Amino acid sequence: MENTTYRPTSDMTSSGALPNGNGVRKMVCLDVDGTLVDHDGHMDDEVRDAARAVVEAGHHVLIATGRSLGATLPIIQLIGLERGFSVCSNGGVTLRLSTDLEEGYEVVDRRTFDPGPALRALRHRLPSAKYAVEDDRGRFLSTERFQDMSFGVQAEGVTFEDMMAASATRLVVFSTDASAEEFGEAVESIGLQGVTYSVGWSAWLDIAAAGVTKASGLEALRDHLGVHIDHTVAVGDGRNDIEMLAWAGRGVAMGQAPPEVVKVADEVTGHVNEHGAATVLRSLLTS
DSSP: OOOOOOOOOOOOOOOOBOTTSSSBOOEEEEOOBTTTBOTTSOOOHHHHHHHHHHHHTTOEEEEBOSSOHHHHHHHHHHTTOOSEEEEEGGGTEEEEEOTTSTTSEEEEEEOOBOOHHHHHHHHHHOTTOEEEEEETTSOEEESTTOOOGGGOSOOEEOOHHHHHHSOEEEEEEEOSSSOHHHHHHHHHHHTOOSEEEEEOSSSEEEEEETTOSHHHHHHHHHHHHTOOGGGEEEEEOSGGGHHHHHHSSEEEEOTTOOHHHHHHOSEEOOOGGGTHHHHHHHHTTTO
16 A cells, blocks of 8 residues: 555644543553563453443544554454554554454555665674564565564565565564664664664664654544544553653553653553553543
8 A cells, every 4th residue: 555645733622522421532542562461462351341441431542553463453352442543563554443344444554665775784783683574565574583473474584685675664673682772772873764763672673664653653643533632642661652652642651661761751650560551541431
């Protein structure tokens, strides 16, 4: 699918009322790994039930994740989200959800870029790292034996040249030779141009098209839904959530979030193992 042009942001001052007329309809944006699910990929019943209750209350609930489409859909189903929108691949792909659609969803926006320059620079600086590209057809093209649950599909082993020739929505780099901090310093020294990137918990790098983040995808949807920025809520724990938490009217960092994530948040909830996301979600049912 071709890239689409984001509409200009809205100056609307109201997000509308909930269907039951009891309160304001909020736009609730939820990270997945480390927020809705723990680091083993398990969603606790308390978190699931709280998310479903917010969906049933009539709020706009959106998944906003670095996961690709195939790994995002099971989370959407777990929380009972059948209509609306979600953002995956760190803002590179936007989904519209509807029970009227044959598969229950459709891709309405896909942001692509040329991964070649970044791959060449990274291979020179990180020759032993593993690489994977999510292409504009939703496939993952990877160096040999690089697979991750966030891909959502089985990666296809290809040559480095094939990866460089792809039209990418997401480029993933993983190295076991450095800490996240050392990896970040290495990436900074390369001076990547024309892309947006974030370093994960481990030596994990996600790269997207320039200017593309979870926040950029969510802002386009906020305008489409007519939600005032004051009525947006975002919950996350990773460095790829920084822009989203800074963007939201109420940005909530998980208890285990690193200092740079906590710094941009408005508040901090409990650790993922303490079901911190459920605490935030339940607060939306009484406000």
